[in-house]
Amino acid sequence: MGTSGSDFSFKTPERRMDALAGIKRRDFLSFCALMSATLGLGPSFIPKIAEAIEKATRRPSVIWLHFAECTGDSEAFIRSTNPSIEELILNILSIDYHETIMAASGEAAEGALQKAMKDNKGKYIAVCEGAIPLGTPPGPNAKKGDYLTIAGKTGLELAKEVCRDAAAIMCVGNCASFGGVQAQYPNPTGAVGVEEATGIPTLKVPGCPHNVVNSVAVVVNFLLLGSLPKTDKLGRPLFAYGKRIHDHCLRRAHFDAGQFVEKFGDAGAKDRWCLYKMGCKGPQTYHNCPTVEYNDGTSWPVKAGHGCIGCSEPKFWDNMAPFYERLPNIKLPGVEASADQIGFTLVGAAAAGSAVHGAYTFLNRKKFDPTLKDKEE
Amino acid sequence: MARHVIDPITRIEGHLRIEIEVENGKVKDAWSSGTLWRGFEVFLKNRDPRDAWIITQRVCGVCTTVHALASVKCVEDAIGIQIPDNARLVRNLIHGAQYVHDHIVHFYHLHALDWVDVVSALSADPKKTSELANSINPNAPDSGPGDFRVVQEKLKKFINSGQLGPFTNGYWGHPAYKLPPEANLMAVAHYLQALALQSRLARMHAIFGAKNPHIQTYVVGGVTSVADLNADSISEFLYILEEGKRFVDNVYLPDVLAVAPFYLDWASIGGGLKNYLSYGMFPGKGGKEPDSLWFPRGVIKDRDLTKVHPVDASKIKEEVTHAWYKYKNNGPLHPSAGETDPWYTGIETGKPDGKYSWLKTPRYDDMPCEVGPLSRMLVNYVSGHKSTVENVNNVLKALGVGPEILFSTLGRTAARAIETKVIADEMGAWMNELIANIKRGDLETFTDYKMPDKASGFGMTEAPRGALGHWIEIKGGKIDNYQLIVPTTWNGSPRDAQGRRSSFEEALIGTPVHDPKQPVEILRTIHSFDPCLACSVHVIDPVTNEVYETRAI
Numbered sequence: 051m052g053t054s055g056s057d058f059s060f061k062t063p064e065r066r067m068d069a070l071a072g073i074k075r076r077d078f079l080s081f082c083a084l085m086s087a088t089l090g091l092g093p094s095f096i097p098k099i100a101e102a103i104e105k106a107t108r109r110p111s112v113i114w115l116h117f118a119e120c121t122g123d124s125e126a127f128i129r130s131t132n133p134s135i136e137e138l139i140l141n142i143l144s145i146d147y148h149e150t151i152m153a154a155s156g157e158a159a160e161g162a163l164q165k166a167m168k169d170n171k172g173k174y175i176a177v178c179e180g181a182i183p184l185g186t187p188p189g190p191n192a193k194k195g196d197y198l199t200i201a202g203k204t205g206l207e208l209a210k211e212v213c214r215d216a217a218a219i220m221c222v223g224n225c226a227s228f229g230g231v232q233a234q235y236p237n238p239t240g241a242v243g244v245e246e247a248t249g250i251p252t253l254k255v256p257g258c259p260h261n262v263v264n265s266v267a268v269v270v271n272f273l274l275l276g277s278l279p280k281t282d283k284l285g286r287p288l289f290a291y292g293k294r295i296h297d298h299c300l301r302r303a304h305f306d307a308g309q310f311v312e313k314f315g316d317a318g319a320k321d322r323w324c325l326y327k328m329g330c331k332g333p334q335t336y337h338n339c340p341t342v343e344y345n346d347g348t349s350w351p352v353k354a355g356h357g358c359i360g361c362s363e364p365k366f367w368d369n370m371a372p373f374y375e376r377l378p379n380i381k382l383p384g385v386e387a388s389a390d391q392i393g394f395t396l397v398g399a400a401a402a403g404s405a406v407h408g409a410y411t412f413l414n415r416k417k418f419d420p421t422l423k424d425k426e427e
Numbered sequence: 428m429a430r431h432v433i434d435p436i437t438r439i440e441g442h443l444r445i446e447i448e449v450e451n452g453k454v455k456d457a458w459s460s461g462t463l464w465r466g467f468e469v470f471l472k473n474r475d476p477r478d479a480w481i482i483t484q485r486v487c488g489v490c491t492t493v494h495a496l497a498s499v500k501c502v503e504d505a506i507g508i509q510i511p512d513n514a515r516l517v518r519n520l521i522h523g524a525q526y527v528h529d530h531i532v533h534f535y536h537l538h539a540l541d542w543v544d545v546v547s548a549l550s551a552d553p554k555k556t557s558e559l560a561n562s563i564n565p566n567a568p569d570s571g572p573g574d575f576r577v578v579q580e581k582l583k584k585f586i587n588s589g590q591l592g593p594f595t596n597g598y599w600g601h602p603a604y605k606l607p608p609e610a611n612l613m614a615v616a617h618y619l620q621a622l623a624l625q626s627r628l629a630r631m632h633a634i635f636g637a638k639n640p641h642i643q644t645y646v647v648g649g650v651t652s653v654a655d656l657n658a659d660s661i662s663e664f665l666y667i668l669e670e671g672k673r674f675v676d677n678v679y680l681p682d683v684l685a686v687a688p689f690y691l692d693w694a695s696i697g698g699g700l701k702n703y704l705s706y707g708m709f710p711g712k713g714g715k716e717p718d719s720l721w722f723p724r725g726v727i728k729d730r731d732l733t734k735v736h737p738v739d740a741s742k743i744k745e746e747v748t749h750a751w752y753k754y755k756n757n758g759p760l761h762p763s764a765g766e767t768d769p770w771y772t773g774i775e776t777g778k779p780d781g782k783y784s785w786l787k788t789p790r791y792d793d794m795p796c797e798v799g800p801l802s803r804m805l806v807n808y809v810s811g812h813k814s815t816v817e818n819v820n821n822v823l824k825a826l827g828v829g830p831e832i833l834f835s836t837l838g839r840t841a842a843r844a845i846e847t848k849v850i851a852d853e854m855g856a857w858m859n860e861l862i863a864n865i866k867r868g869d870l871e872t873f874t875d876y877k878m879p880d881k882a883s884g885f886g887m888t889e890a891p892r893g894a895l896g897h898w899i900e901i902k903g904g905k906i907d908n909y910q911l912i913v914p915t916t917w918n919g920s921p922r923d924a925q926g927r928r929s930s931f932e933e934a935l936i937g938t939p940v941h942d943p944k945q946p947v948e949i950l951r952t953i954h955s956f957d958p959c960l961a962c963s964v965h966v967i968d969p970v971t972n973e974v975y976e977t978r979a980i
Contacts, residue, residue: 120488126488139622140592153597161596197464199442234482239464259640344637
């Protein structure tokens with residue numbers, strides 16, 4: 051063992067990894083069951099998931115990049131409990147570059163990145179966190195993308211360099227997926243999602259931050275089938291973004307019964323009534339929060355009495371705000387448009403198919419439930 | 428004289444570049460650069476003031492919740508409302524949980540690898556490691572020889588796989604690492620324990636706050652989780668808190684005490700600035716600030732530990748001599764008169780007046796100040812804050828040193844651990860107050876209000892990394908101007924017009940550097956501040972409300 055970080059290496063590269071090292075069999079199988087359920091694969095897939103992970107000869111290399119972001123998605127990732135973050139780091143993945151947790155800094159960090167890219171060319175998973183600023187700051191020597199530089203490169207240069215040779219690119223959080231918080235009007239830095247910046251298609255696990263259950267499920271899908279899960283037109287995996295919050299919300303019965311919270315802290319709030327009138331964007335938002343929840347299934351916004359802000363949707367900072375105004379926020383002559391119609395207009399054509407379907411069911415139900423209309427008005 | 432650049436600095440939040448000039452094996456000069464700008468104040472303009480906390484919370488996902496808190500406070504101050512007592516208590520509990528979680532993550536996952544040689548742990552004797560652990564603390568959990576053997580086997584297997592993951596290219600074997608193999612193995616075991624623990628501790632946020640990171644339970648006027656003020660949630664919270672307290676008492680603090688004697692030279696390195704600023708936090712009953720704050724507000728000047736001066740917010744000013752902005756006239760300017768005029772020049776550390784950072788340079792009463800756990804512990808200590816005095820004295824006694832060692836890299840790291848204990852020990856009392864309210868039938872969590880057409884307000888609190896202030900101007904019921912001055916702007920900013928350095932740069936002066944290509948010593952001091960760059964890189968929205976043009980795409 052030398053004193054130099056850069057010449058430190060071990061020799062046994064292509065050795066078979068026993069992915070179960072350190073994981074109790076029972077925990078491991080319960081993880082496989084959770085993954086199978088999250089991915090909607092059914093119990094018969096549990097042993098297949100276990101087999102896929104156990105047979106991996108080399109842990110897949112992960113290169114995790116940070117762009118314009120708050121590190122909330124890295125924090126979300128290290129909250130993983132099933133499998134635990136320790137299992138992910140030591141036994142399932144090889145997280146070869148991740149600025150928040152890696153030991154090396156500066157040149158040594160840069161060296162780790164170059165090594166991971168070279169050793170795993172075409173095979174690594176690039177995980178992107180944060181948006182790419184494409185704007186050019188005013189000033190004498192400024193060039194495109196200078197709002198963010200890492201090791202002297204712009205975020206854009208780094209993203210292109212790393213994404214080019216990745217086997218798969220997973221955007222975690224709304225920023226990497228769609229530009230996120232900094233891309234809201236007037237988008238002073240010209241921030242966009244990684245796909246838009248690089249022109250390379252990415253799989254997106256949006257949310258603010260994303261739910262680690264979903265990012266881990268994507269990785270498992272990749273290990274199991276050697277491919278990425280089926281996505282919607284925005285590139286979001288259908289297993290997590292195929293249904294609206296509203297469709298499987300625990301408070302849905304109160305919506306159907308016309309029981310709404312009218313003011314925070316009121317009697318309805320104490321009884322967990324529907325938050326639609328408090329600005330909940332659940333009817334426009336495709337995400338599996340109500341079923342997987344956050345932090346090991348502890349809670350999620352609607353459970354905590356706060357409306358959904360639509361954080362899995364593109365441009366939600368503009369389209370879903372003001373967050374405490376009920377949708378529709380736009381008054382139509384004589385009648386208020388349904389939430390679904392407005393969602394369709396705002397979210398745009400990409401989500402059209404599902405939104406139209408949502409609108410259809412909503413309108414039909416309303417037709418047969420006159421009390422709902424009365425309650426709403 | 429050789430210049431060396433460390434970019435990126437890792438194990439921090441955000442994007443930081445440090446440049447150092449080394450002479451005779453010591454840092455002679457240093458330049459700290461924040462290398463990302465996102466423009467929060469620009470896009471906050473014209474938004475609904477009720478939405479500001481949701482937006483500003485996204486400033487930082489590591490010290491999540493603190494911007495949310497400063498933001499609801501500044502809007503409530505503008506409207507002129509008091510929140511119900513239950514809302515105050517839920518916010519205190521969430522704020523406290525932030526410290527218990529974040530400081531542990533910082534010590535073990537962001538800072539420990541500066542002191543702990545992971546590879547050396549492979550040659551430790553598990554039996555001796557167990558003896559060491561038990562000699563430091565007989566209550567240490569999972570500290571039998573078998574426990575350490577399992578960890579060592581795990582580590583061996585991982586390293587033998589040839590895939591070193593986050594440990595790739597670490598500075599293993601560097602002569603600045605002083606711990607014996609047994610202490611290294613113990614620390615690695617605790618690194619892994621803390622990794623599992625932090626996801627459980629984060630559930631304290633989720634119980635009353637929906638999720639972590641980025642809680643979704645605050646609103647202007649109170650909190651929304653009224654339905655969760657029940658026995659189930661409270662007992663679950665207390666159970667997790669107890670787990671956290673046990674870890675702080677039996678692992679975190681003992682580890683700091685165990686490691687410190689090997690690194691006592693670091694008690695006279697990295698001192699940096701001599702002024703310490705804290706806004707105080709944790710409002711008491713009635714919520715009046717700063718009077719009711721459990722952690723007092725104050726500033727200590729020139730390391731004079733006999734006096735705490737009151738904080739006058741009008742004395743906070745910022746300037747941009749070395750930051751990538753231009754002022755129309757000369758600064759410094761009070762935030763309420765701030766200007767937005769980015770001016771990117773590239774890194775100009777070679778020029779005497781060169782610009783090199785997206786961070787502005789804040790000064791209090793024309794003084795550079797350090798902010799963070801050390802500042803809070805000093806302000807508390809000198810103010811006679813009972814549990815702080817007690818815990819600081821305990822640590823100093825255990826190490827056999829005087830309070831002067833606190834002015835250092837090691838002191839900063841110790842202060843963070845002490846603070847974790849002080850806060851964790853108090854949280855149960857807040858929960859008891861909440862329980863007493865609920866027992867009385869008081870479930871009030873929200874104060875109703877009408878958004879004024881025109882108003883201004885400010886909210887001051889403390890983030891784990893230091894003093895945090897939000898200022899708002901409301902016009903036409905919308906945000907006209909929103910400003911943030913955040914901890915790492917104080918600590919990580921470039922020097923001012925008079926050439927006076929801020930905390931990071933000043934603290935690096937005199938730091939020994941064995942090999943600039945393996946700057947483990949630099950990382951120690953920088954990490955002792957727990958940098959949070961996403962927080963610090965802002966511009967102040969101008970009074971003119973100008974949104975400058977970009978030449979995007």
